[in-house]
Amino acid sequence: MEKTINITLKVWRQAGPKAKGGFETYKLDNISTDSSFLEMLDVLNEKLINERKEPVVFDHDCREGICGMCSLYINGHPHGPDSAITTCQLHMRKFKDGETITVEPWRSNAFPVIKDLMVDRRAYDKIIQAGGFVSVNTGGVPDANAIPIPKKDADEAMDAASCIGCGACAAACKNGSAMLFVAAKVSQLALLPQGKVEAARRAKAMVAKMDELGFGNCTNTGACAAECPKSVSLSNIARLNREFICAKFKD
Amino acid sequence: MWLFNSSVGRKVVMCVTGASLVLFLLFHASMNLVAIISPEGYDMICEFLGANWYALVGTVGLAGLAVIHILYAFILSVQNYRARGNARYEVTDRQESVEWASKNMLVLGFIILGGICVHLIHFWAKMQLVEILGAIPENGMELIRYTFSQWYNLAIYLVWFAAIWFHLTHGIWSSMHTLGWNNNIWMPRIKCISNIFATLIVLMFASVAIYYFVISLI
Known part of the structure; x- marks a missing residue:
């Protein structure tokens, strides 16, 4: 029963x-x-x-x-x-x-x-539009085996790509920071050769958009990763920081 | 400038100033340990530092680092509070993997700032400040002996050390994380390292305070 x-x-x-x-x-x-x-x-x-x-x-x-x-x-x-x-x-x-x-x-x-329990999460879409993509010049499709990717990198990129952009990270964060989301989106591309080419531009553009939209500053409490429905790892944020800081130093 | 107008940049300022202050704490704690091993040696260090130009440069640098660290802490806290929106959650719960210290860095910072004020009045104002003003400073060893013979001073200092411990356990690993020196493998390692480091520094400070309190009882 x-x-x-x-x-x-x-x-x-x-x-x-x-x-x-x-x-x-x-x-x-x-x-x-x-x-x-x-x-x-x-x-x-x-x-x-x-x-x-x-x-x-x-x-x-x-x-x-x-x-x-x-x-x-x-x-x-x-x-x-x-x-x-x-x-x-x-x-x-x-x-x-x-x-x-x-x-x-x-x-x-x-x-x-x-209204009620529904919130406007277009802020995340705007962050993606700022740089969460690879600009592909369409042409002949190369053979997949022509670009060898270590399994470790492929797995890590796949784990980052499991982010569904639900907004739980920013909702859980006491600082209202969207860093885990941005970190996942930057990581999934920065780890792969196709995405690496634009990694610096992407990190800068997405962080700038995130700040502009009024998200807070990350203080590494880890509440985001603890609440993430897809268990996206906190270390992605370290990768985003690395990408961003390196990009700024290169400028 | 990205160090001011980007969230990651502001965090870099926070972590670089914080990490520099941790290095200072390490120096200060090692220096204090000499007070147990050899009181004469400790007085020699006090004399060597005194109000000489290098000590003054160091003091000004430290003050600068501390001021930037505190200023940014306030700016970040206000920005983060605003980012939370107008309404607060009715029900909040803690997550198992989230350290208590990481959510209370500002509160811990206030306790530490209070401790710094007390400490500067106890020691700095009677030693370096007096020397800068041209008078003869008090003897460092005697100040230590006198200060820690009072039980309430020991209590204040121990609370201060506890706050520093909590602040450092989050601060050290967090600063490495902010600089991007972290990954899945190193995450538990740097958390462990920062716990050991924080414990070591705080034990070095606390041992001197407790040692001279016990000595005063005998």
């Missing part, structure tokens, strides 16, 4: 970007522990709609942990108390019967709230 729990939800409600927000408390009974956190929110929204109230707005898309859309700050942790997963991969079995669950949006100057 499936197990069910009764929970109390404290959810941040905010009508719009400029409106004053506040917490609303909802009681939910008989929530299956097999349901996911977002399914539980769906149940809540269905209930609210039946009561002719406005449903809670929250971001979600693929619901399998790869799109980086879901972005809830649950009980003091981005993506909830479980480690190395996104909110959509969080299950209700992680919560106790009678527990009060506090759900907040990402809080960062660069991620303004759009």
Whole structure:
């Protein structure tokens, strides 16, 4: 037989970007522990709609942990108390019967709230647009084996590339810094020969954009890596620092 | 200039000034240790430094480093507070891998600054400052003996040393990380090195304070 729990939800409600927000408390009974956190929110929204109230707005898309859309700050942790997963991969079995669950949006100057739990994360897109790419001159495609890449580098680049840009790093950071995100995006390209060519320009442009958008200064607390749903390593930040400092000294 | 107007640059200033101050602490701690091994030797070092030009240059340099470090700490803290946005989280929780010190560097810095003021009044104002003003400075060994014979001074200094220990355990590895001297393999190593280094420095300082407190009791 499936197990069910009764929970109390404290959810941040905010009508719009400029409106004053506040917490609303909802009681939910008989929530299956097999349901996911977002399914539980769906149940809540269905209930609210039946009561002719406005449903809670929250971001979600693929619901399998790869799109980086879901972005809830649950009980003091981005993506909830479980480690190395996104909110959509969080299950209700992680919560106790009678527990009060506090759900907040990402809080960062660069991620303004759009409505309720949904925040504007275009700041990350803007950082990518500033340099998180390789300028490819299309022509004949070279043979893949013509460019040998050590497995160690390939693995490390792949680990950095697992970043889904969800914003949990900046949300977890007491300084509101986006360094882990930028570091992952710089690293995944700087480690590979195709990306190395533009590494210096990329590091400078992306850091400049990050600062311009109002993210904070990294103080190496490591909260970002601890909360990252993809376990992106803190040492990527050291690589970003290295790339950036070397680029500036070369100038 | 990238050292002022980029976040990584500002952190480089923070880490270079911080690391220089750590080197000074290492020198200061080694010098203090002489007070246990040979009181005469300690007085010789005091005389050698005194208000000679190289000691004065060093003092001005140190003051400069400290001022830049503190100034940047405030600038960074204000910027970081603003970057957090207007609303704070209702519920916050700690992460296992995050050191307590790393989130409280500013608070630790305040305690250390207070300690520095007390320390300058206890020693510097009676030694180098007096000599700069042209009078005869007090004897270093006697000052140590007198200061640490008071239990409340020992208590103040031990709290100060504890704050320095916490500040250094994060500061040393963090400065290397900021300069980019880190990777997955070296991360646990440099954290271990910075713990050992911080413990060593603080033990050297604390041993002198405790030694002369115990001596005063006998």
